[in-house]
Every structure is written in structure tokens, then in C-alpha cells.
Amino acid sequence: MIGAGIAKGMAVTLRNFVGSYLEEDRLTTVQYPEERNPLPENYRNFPILIFDGNDPHAGLRCVACKICEKECPPQCIYITKSEDKKPDYMGKPQFYPAVFDIDISVCMSCQICVEVCPFEAIKMDKEFELSKRERFNALLERKEQLAKSNEYYHHIHPVEAAQVDKNLAEAAAAAEAKKKAAAAATTAKASSVGDAVSVPGKPAASPTAQSLGSTSSPGVSPPAAN
Amino acid sequence: MSATSSQELEQAPPRMSSRLEGELMEVSLGPQHPSTHGVFRMNVALEGEIVRKLKPVFGYLHRNHEQIGESAGYLQAMPYTDRLDYFCSMTNNWAYALSVEKLAGIEVPERAEYLRIILAELTRLQNHTSLLGFLLSDMGAWGTPLMYAFREREKILDLFESLSGARMMCDYMRFGGCRVDANDDWIAGAKKIVDLFPKFLDEFEDLILQNEIVIARTQHVGKLSPELAISAGITGPMLRASGVNYDIRKIDKYGFYPRFKFRVPLGDHGDTYDRLMMRALEMRESLSILQQAFAQIQPGPVMNPKVKIRAFKPPVGEAYGRIEAPKGELGFYLISDGSANPYRYRVRPPSFINLTILEDMCLGHTVADVMVILGSIDIVMGEVDR
Numbered sequence: 001m002i003g004a005g006i007a008k009g010m011a012v013t014l015r016n017f018v019g020s021y022l023e024e025d026r027l028t029t030v031q032y033p034e035e036r037n038p039l040p041e042n043y044r045n046f047p048i049l050i051f052d053g054n055d056p057h058a059g060l061r062c063v064a065c066k067i068c069e070k071e072c073p074p075q076c077i078y079i080t081k082s083e084d085k086k087p088d089y090m091g092k093p094q095f096y097p098a099v100f101d102i103d104i105s106v107c108m109s110c111q112i113c114v115e116v117c118p119f120e121a122i123k124m125d126k127e128f129e130l131s132k133r134e135r136f137n138a139l140l141e142r143k144e145q146l147a148k149s150n151e152y153y154h155h156i157h158p159v160e161a162a163q164v165d166k167n168l169a170e171a172a173a174a175a176e177a178k179k180k181a182a183a184a185a186t187t188a189k190a191s192s193v194g195d196a197v198s199v200p201g202k203p204a205a206s207p208t209a210q211s212l213g214s215t216s217s218p219g220v221s222p223p224a225a226n
Numbered sequence: 227m228s229a230t231s232s233q234e235l236e237q238a239p240p241r242m243s244s245r246l247e248g249e250l251m252e253v254s255l256g257p258q259h260p261s262t263h264g265v266f267r268m269n270v271a272l273e274g275e276i277v278r279k280l281k282p283v284f285g286y287l288h289r290n291h292e293q294i295g296e297s298a299g300y301l302q303a304m305p306y307t308d309r310l311d312y313f314c315s316m317t318n319n320w321a322y323a324l325s326v327e328k329l330a331g332i333e334v335p336e337r338a339e340y341l342r343i344i345l346a347e348l349t350r351l352q353n354h355t356s357l358l359g360f361l362l363s364d365m366g367a368w369g370t371p372l373m374y375a376f377r378e379r380e381k382i383l384d385l386f387e388s389l390s391g392a393r394m395m396c397d398y399m400r401f402g403g404c405r406v407d408a409n410d411d412w413i414a415g416a417k418k419i420v421d422l423f424p425k426f427l428d429e430f431e432d433l434i435l436q437n438e439i440v441i442a443r444t445q446h447v448g449k450l451s452p453e454l455a456i457s458a459g460i461t462g463p464m465l466r467a468s469g470v471n472y473d474i475r476k477i478d479k480y481g482f483y484p485r486f487k488f489r490v491p492l493g494d495h496g497d498t499y500d501r502l503m504m505r506a507l508e509m510r511e512s513l514s515i516l517q518q519a520f521a522q523i524q525p526g527p528v529m530n531p532k533v534k535i536r537a538f539k540p541p542v543g544e545a546y547g548r549i550e551a552p553k554g555e556l557g558f559y560l561i562s563d564g565s566a567n568p569y570r571y572r573v574r575p576p577s578f579i580n581l582t583i584l585e586d587m588c589l590g591h592t593v594a595d596v597m598v599i600l601g602s603i604d605i606v607m608g609e610v611d612r
């Protein structure tokens with residue numbers, strides 16, 4: 001019968017229309033910005049730099065090794081290595097980035113910088129409301145804007161951050177054990193400063209093994225450092 | 227008065243370009259036409275409403291993908307593959323990872339293979355769902371079917387987001403596995419969506435497949451003979467709608483597909499209706515593959531620990547890896563000279579090659595049919611132009 005198929009389709013439309021008032025899974029829109037869907041744990045947007053403790057300069061984990069600058073596919077990271085060295089969390093002198101800029105108008109949120117960083121220094125942010133009134137400088141994020149505390153990192157990626165802290169603590173412990181074995185006399189002052197967080201002066205593992213470890217997520221145990 | 231003027235018009239010398247001699251009217255459809263699926267232009271020569279000539283014009287979205295692939299490293303090209311066919315970034319990732327794995331002889335852990343199949347089939351589901359919605363909106367059913375399709379697609383994209391961090395630009399696979407593991411919650415969530423999907427499919431089929439208008443607009447429209455399809459290199463659902471049994475999942479047996487039981491639907495007539503049905507039937511098969519995958523997947527590592535992420539240098543050689551992407555055969559051809567960049571990086575895009583047949587399918591049909599035929603090819607301009 002001509003028209004039966006159309007009538008059937010109309011019945012579906014009617015069912016959906018009425019259903020959108022009654023059923024949860026037919027009413028899927030959310031009134032943003034008043035209502036928001038929670039972001040998933042793994043959500044990623046633009047990179048941030050992590051620092052430990054309270055001082056963004058002293059605690060910055062980044063040692064300006066420039067690996068991420070080299071590996072970034074659209075080449076949107078600009079790093080200038082410092083002239084001098086600053087003591088890192090373990091008290092070991094390290095270079096730090098004098099300039100660390102990310103052009104977020106070029107960044108494509110691919111997370112490769114996070115995967116290759118051997119020092120767990122760069123992570124992905126979840127902030128997505130980033131509209132700016134200015135087209136040029138406002139989209140170039142400086143070191144000061146990029147630096148975020150480890151607490152913030154724990155806040156946005158709780159599971160991943162806990163895993164990273166565990167990795168770092170393990171690496172620190174391994175480094176310390178090594179040191180102890182080498183020279184028992186010098187171990188006293190190298191005891192860790194933070195309670196949950198302690199950053200090794202040098203990664204115990206080779207950069208490759210570490211970078212693989214940094215890609216781990218809930219549910220994966222990091223590959224053994226060799 | 228009006229009679230004389232129309233007579234005058236008839237006798238007036240032709241004002242069209244000399245090439246068309248005034249018998250045909252040349253119309254440019256696109257690149258901003260709302261139903262041309264992205265920045266795509268068709269120059270059609272019309273006789274009344276009938277298409278007599280059709281010239282596809284593309285290249286508006288060209289962004290040098292292959293050259294970028296050659297100048298960036300192997301890993302660096304991975305996020306760019308997301309941007310080829312931005313509906314199916316997971317399958318793009320897989321095709322690229324597969325060819326690099328072939329090139330360098332990398333093994334993939336079992337769980338990663340299962341995850342890849344799950345993600346590829348979910349991608350197929352969401353691609354075909356949104357294709358049906360777009361096709362209907364090309365036919366003039368504005369909004370409603372497309373919104374129903376997008377509602378379901380969004381559930382799958384939410385799954386992708388919670389796994390990979392982004393809805394569409396997933397950048398999820400790596401050579402030798404997948405970037406992160408899926409936890410049990412994710413698998414349970416995916417299973418729930420797959421369990422509920424047949425309900426939506428039933429409803430969607432009720433909505434469109436028996437609709438007299440859809441039937442009138444699609445049956446015997448844009449017929450593609452199997453011979454022409456084969457000689458033009460058409461792949462994917464479009465080829466199978468013409469009745470050619472060619473599914474790379476069955477032929478190449480890549481990944482763990484030989485472990486799965488599924489059928490390959492085939493069409494009889496090769497018209498637009500068959501292509502539409504083909505998508506609906508393929509989704510049913512994808513659902514059965516997904517259910518089997520959820521039953522078989524075991525915990526384990528998802529990444530081959532031997533693979534170096536940084537400074538990845540495959541041995542000298544060449545490789546062509548291809549998979550059955552939702553739109554057809556997606557292949558990456560790589561030549562390595564042993565350095566960190568591929569010497570040659572070539573994409574074999576299904577959308578582009580399926581599009582080459584457009585003129586043959588459209589000749590003799592009306593302008594309105596051209597839109598429907600174009601919609602049934604299933605193109606994404608990001609992949610056509612690269």
C-alpha cells in the first residue's frame with residue numbers, strides 16, 4: 001500500500017518526539033554553558049608544564065632537553081635553554097628553559113610531546129574554553145601560563161597523575177639505592193624533600209623506556225626500567 | 227504580449243558559452259553548496275534538468291598531506307592521518323600503523339589487536355550511521371534522520387573520547403600497539419552501546435527503508451555495473467553493492483579478522499538503494515563482530531615494549547599496508563631509506579578513487595539525483611584532497 005512506509009516512518013518520528021520528554025536516552029542535549037557533561041579522565045587539549053611544590057620556577061620539572069621541541073609534528077614549541085643551572089627538586093643542578101612557548105593556534109593536541117618527554121614534565125590540560133580577543137600574542141602561551149602545579153595535574157587527571165608520581169618515586173628510590181650502594185656517606189642529604197612527590201635528578205631509566213612508561217594509563221603497569 | 231516575447235527568446239541567438247552551443251546550461255554546484263559534502267565542486271552541463279556532462283573539481287582542501295608525511299618522521303605522521311578522513315580517524319591510524327609494522331616487522335600484542343578491531347568496527351558503525359543521515363538529508367529529509375543518526379554517533383564518539391582523549395582526532399594507535407589501554411569500565415560501556423545499537427537500527431530502518439519517497443528516489447538511480455566498478459578500482463561498500471564479493475577483511479586476513487565469524491553483504495543492482503542497504507546490513511555484521519570481540523578479549527599488554535617511540539628508524543625497504551576502512555580500501559605505501567623520515571609516503575584513499583566514477587553514474591539523471599548519488603558514494607573531502 002502506498003503510504004504505509006511513510007506512515008511507519010512518521011510513527012518513529014512521533015515516538016522520538018514524545019520520547020524526548022520522557023526517556024533519558026532520547027533527550028541527549030545539554031544546555032551548555034549552564035550544564036556541562038563531565039570530561040573523561042583521558043581528555044586532552046593543550047600541553048601544560050608541571051612543577052612540584054609551590055614555586056613555578058624552582059619546581060619546574062622541565063630541564064630544557066628540547067626533545068619535545070624536536071618531536072612536535074607541527075613544530076609549535078619554542079625552547080631556549082638557560083645559561084645557568086638551577087637546582088632541581090633533588091638538589092642536582094640542571095638547566096631550565098629560559099623561554100618555553102607553545103603556539104596553541106598551531107598545536108594539534110596530538111600528545112606526542114607528552115609521550116616523548118623523559119622527565120614527566122609536560123602533560124595535557126583539560127581546559128578548553130580558551131577563546132581570546134587577540135589573534136597573535138594571546139595564542140602564544142608563555143612559560144608562565146603553561147606552568148601548572150602538580151596538584152592541578154592531580155585534579156585534572158587523578159589516575160594518570162598517581163601513576164606518574166608512583167613512577168617518579170620508584171625512579172627516585174632506585175637512584176637513591178644506587179647512590180647508597182656507591183657511597184654510603186653521601187646519602188644523608190639526598191633524602192627526598194616532598195612527601196608524595198620526589199623527582200630524581202636524572203631519570204633512572206633510559207629516555208626511551210621512560211617515554212614508553214609515560215604513555216601508561218589506568219590499567220597498565222609501566223614497562224620495567226632497564 | 228507574453229507569447230511574442232517567448233517567441234523572441236526562442237529566436238534569440240544562444241547566449242551560452244560557445245562550447246556548449248546554447249543547448250546545455252553549465253551550472254557550478256559547489257564548492258559552497260550545502261549538500262556537496264565539503265568543499266567539492268561539480269561542473270554540470272544540463273539539458274533541462276538532465277545531466278549531460280559532469281566534471282568533478284577538487285583540490286580545495288589540499289594540504290600537502292603526503293609531503294608532510296615525508297618531511298615529518300614516522301611517528302609525527304600519525305596525528306596527521308586523523309585528518310584524512312576525519313570521520314574515521316581510528317581506521318586511518320590502523321592502516322598507517324599496519325604499513326609501518328609491515329615495514330619494520332613489528333609484532334602487535336593480542337589485546338591491542340582486539341582493541342583495534344573493536345575500534346575499527348565502532349568506527350564503521352558511526353561512519354555508516356552518519357552516512358545514512360546525510361544521504362537522507364541530501365534527499366530532502368532535512369534534519370530529523372540526521373539528528374537521530376548523530377545522536378547515536380555521538381555515543382560512539384564519547385567512547386573514543388574517553389579512551390583516546392579526543393572525539394575525532396583520536397591519534398590512538400602506535401606502531402606495535404595502542405597508546406593506552408582500555409579499562410574494564412570502558413569495555414563495559416562499549417558493550418552497553420553495542421547492545422543497544424540494534425534497537426536504534428531497527429528504528430532507523432523503519433524510518434527510512436520502506437519509505438516510498440526514499441525508494442522512488444534511490445531505486446534505479448546511479449547504477450554502477452560490476453565491470454565498471456572493478457575496472458575503476460572502486461572498493462568498499464560501493465563495490466559490494468554492485469555484487470562483487472571483495473572485502474579486505476576476508477581477503478587479506480589482517481589483524482585477527484580470521485578469528486571472527488561474519489558475512490559480507492552483497493547487492494544485486496548496484497543502484498543507490500543497494501548502496502544504502504549495504505550500509506545498514508554492514509552495521510549488523512559489525513555489531514556481531516563487536517559482540518564476538520567483547521567475548522574474546524583478554525587482559526594483557528597493549529604495546530610492544532621493544533618498539534622505540536623516539537627516533538624510530540625502520541630498515542630499508544617498502545611496504546603497502548591496507549585495511550577495509552568504512553569507505554573502502556585505505557592503504558599506505560611507504561618506502562624507507564633507513565632514515566627517520568619515509569622516502570615516499572603515499573596514501574591510497576578510498577573516497578578519492580570512488581569519486582572518480584561519479585560522472586558515469588550521474589549521466590542521464592536529474593540534478594536532484596546527482597546529490598543523492600554523490601551522497602551514496604560516501605566521500606570526505608579531507609581524504610579526497612589530502
Ligand code: SF4
Binds near residue numbers: 067
Ligand atoms: S621533553 Fe620534557 S624536559 Fe625536555 S624540554 Fe620538553 S618538556 Fe622539557
Ligand code: SF4
Binds near residue numbers: 076107108109113
Ligand atoms: S600536543 Fe602535539 S602539537 Fe601540541 S605541542 Fe605537543 S607535540 Fe606539539
